[in-house]
Amino acid sequence: MQQADAAAVNGVINQEKIAAGVRMIIEAIGDDPDREGLKDTASRVARMYGEFFQGLHEDPRAYLQVVFDEQHDEMVLVKDVPFHSMCEHHLLPFHGRVHAAYIPRGRVVGLSKIARVIEVFARRPQVQERMTAQIADLLIDELDAHGVGIVVEASHTCMTMRGVKKPGSLMVTSAMRGSFKTDQATRSEFMSLVVSR
Numbered sequence: 656m657q658q659a660d661a662a663a664v665n666g667v668i669n670q671e672k673i674a675a676g677v678r679m680i681i682e683a684i685g686d687d688p689d690r691e692g693l694k695d696t697a698s699r700v701a702r703m704y705g706e707f708f709q710g711l712h713e714d715p716r717a718y719l720q721v722v723f724d725e726q727h728d729e730m731v732l733v734k735d736v737p738f739h740s741m742c743e744h745h746l747l748p749f750h751g752r753v754h755a756a757y758i759p760r761g762r763v764v765g766l767s768k769i770a771r772v773i774e775v776f777a778r779r780p781q782v783q784e785r786m787t788a789q790i791a792d793l794l795i796d797e798l799d800a801h802g803v804g805i806v807v808e809a810s811h812t813c814m815t816m817r818g819v820k821k822p823g824s825l826m827v828t829s830a831m832r833g834s835f836k837t838d839q840a841t842r843s844e845f846m847s848l849v850v851s852r
């Protein structure tokens with residue numbers, strides 16, 4: 656396996672290397688990377704990829720360290736959290752919404768922190784199934800919750816703008832942990848809250 660770039664391993668995305676690669680792509684498609692309209696494109700794309708893949712260098716657990724003691728033992732659901740990620744097969748975007756629920760065990764987390772965790776996992780080369788499972792695993796572990804349920808609905812541009820070209824198709828994935836896996840009533844409550852508009 657090819658080694659990751661040393662700078663990237665140290666937590667800094669190597670933008671010079673990305674820019675050199677983008678320049679090569681422009682040349683390879685038969686255009687001129689130095690012409691007026693393209694002369695800043697390689698460095699611009701490098702900055703953009705820095706943003707898209709920043710989550711590789713962030714630890715999402717950092718966002719779950721501040722919790723509030725709260726004896727709420729019913730379901731908490733954060734619904735319709737928008738995200739953009741990059742499909743690792745084509746490096747094309749997939750985007751959609753995450754619905755994240757948990758049943759606390761005496762500890763609740765700030766509402767925005769779940770969205771921040773989603774953002775960290777989305778800003779990596781991903782497949783939707785893995786992103787869904789990573790969010791679920793992190794929440795159940797860090798919050799010591801009774802259970803966690805995650806549903807992700809997304810449109811993949813690798814399926815809509817190229818290849819099989821099926822605009823409008825949605826991929827739906829779910830990951831259930833703890834009581835969401837073992838208790839049918841909990842799972843049903845979660846799914847009915849997710850589909851209700």
Ligand SMILES: Nc1nc2c(ncn2[C@@H]2O[C@H](COP(=O)(O)OP(=O)(O)OP(=O)(O)O)[C@@H](O)[C@H]2O)c(=O)[nH]1
Nearest residue numbers: 742743744745781782783784811813814817818819
């Ligand atoms: N399960 C899953 N598949 C994905 C995801 N993102 C992209 N894919 C699929 O990954 C597959 C890659 O298949 P390949 O046959 O190697 O690539 P390809 O020749 O470009 O395939 P086509 O898209 O069918 O043209 C495709 O079927 C994509 O639709 C994802 O998040 N999860």
Ligand SMILES: [Zn+2]
Nearest residue numbers: 742744745813
């Ligand atoms: Zn793809």
